[in-house]
Amino acid sequence: MSTAAENSPVLRCEDIEVSYGAFKAVTNVSYQFKPGLLYGLIGPNGAGKTTLMNALSGRAQLSNGRVFLNEEEITGQSPHARTWAGLGRSFQITQIFAEMTVFENLRLAAQAHRFRLQPFWRPVGKFKEIADDAERVLSEIGLEGFGHVNAGSLSHGDQRALEIGLALLSEPKVLLLDEPLAGVGHDVAEKAVELIRKVSQGRTVLLIEHNMDVVMEISDEIIVMLAGEILAAGEAETIKRDPRVRTAYLGEEE
Ligand SMILES: Nc1ncnc2c1ncn2[C@@H]1O[C@H](COP(=O)(O)OP(=O)(O)O)[C@@H](O)[C@H]1O
Numbered sequence: 001m002s003t004a005a006e007n008s009p010v011l012r013c014e015d016i017e018v019s020y021g022a023f024k025a026v027t028n029v030s031y032q033f034k035p036g037l038l039y040g041l042i043g044p045n046g047a048g049k050t051t052l053m054n055a056l057s058g059r060a061q062l063s064n065g066r067v068f069l070n071e072e073e074i075t076g077q078s079p080h081a082r083t084w085a086g087l088g089r090s091f092q093i094t095q096i097f098a099e100m101t102v103f104e105n106l107r108l109a110a111q112a113h114r115f116r117l118q119p120f121w122r123p124v125g126k127f128k129e130i131a132d133d134a135e136r137v138l139s140e141i142g143l144e145g146f147g148h149v150n151a152g153s154l155s156h157g158d159q160r161a162l163e164i165g166l167a168l169l170s171e172p173k174v175l176l177l178d179e180p181l182a183g184v185g186h187d188v189a190e191k192a193v194e195l196i197r198k199v200s201q202g203r204t205v206l207l208i209e210h211n212m213d214v215v216m217e218i219s220d221e222i223i224v225m226l227a228g229e230i231l232a233a234g235e236a237e238t239i240k241r242d243p244r245v246r247t248a249y250l251g252e253e254e
């Protein structure tokens with residue numbers, strides 16, 4: 001049995017366009033993201049993947065189109081408002097406080113989230129809850145032994161995991177990940193893929209990733225962009241066989 005809420009998209013965009021002067025980085029993009037699925041967003045460099053993600057998260061201004069989160073229009077909303085509404089985006093390394101410990105980084109993000117849920121001036125004994133949140137995510141991202149380590153001295157792969165952890169503390173229903181495996185060594189990538197798989201449980205994930213094997217393996221649905229538009233979308237097997245996709249990637253194959 002399914003209800004209307006289960007069937008309705010958790011995130012939806014309608015005829016989105018992002019222009020830089022006369023150049024359209026994203027155009028004509030309409031898509032419905034269903035609850036609980038992992039979407040792989042692929043396409044050649046410059047195809048508009050990051051711009052589309054920015055358009056969804058509120059970091060790029062639309063020259064046309066609308067965005068809906070749980071069928072509520074969020075088109076004009078700030079990135080912060082969208083985060084609060086459940087649209088999370090992985091932090092970038094530069095947003096990690098390198099001089100602070102891994103735990104302190106997580107604790108700050110947890111605090112920001114808790115204090116938003118309940119005004120800070122209320123007499124609350126929330127510090128334990130905040131520490132518990134941080135502790136839970138620390139173990140979720142597989143960094144249990146590293147809580148006391150300065151974030152800046154983590155390996156690159158572990159920093160990327162921390163970025164995901166910081167995003168998790170806002171309890172996103174939809175999580176946007178722009179190349180979370182970029183620069184991560186082959187040995188660590190497998191661990192990172194497992195982490196993405198794990199955090200996608202019970203939420204919708206939109207993942208930009210260059211490694212085709214990874215994308216094909218973990219995505220429920222794949223969206224292919226080319227020249228600012230969606231060229232094709234569907235399950236891995238369908239996408240692999242699509243002649244338009246093959247053409248778009250000619251000369252791009254690794
Ligand atoms: N702030 C910007 N100003 C001008 N052009 C931009 C800007 N951001 C992106 N672009 C251009 O938009 C196109 C799509 O970029 P991007 O979304 O980063 O592609 P992708 O993530 O698929 O590699 C590229 O041609 C890029 O140069």
Ligand SMILES: [Mg+2]
Binds near residue numbers: 051
């Ligand atoms: Mg990009």
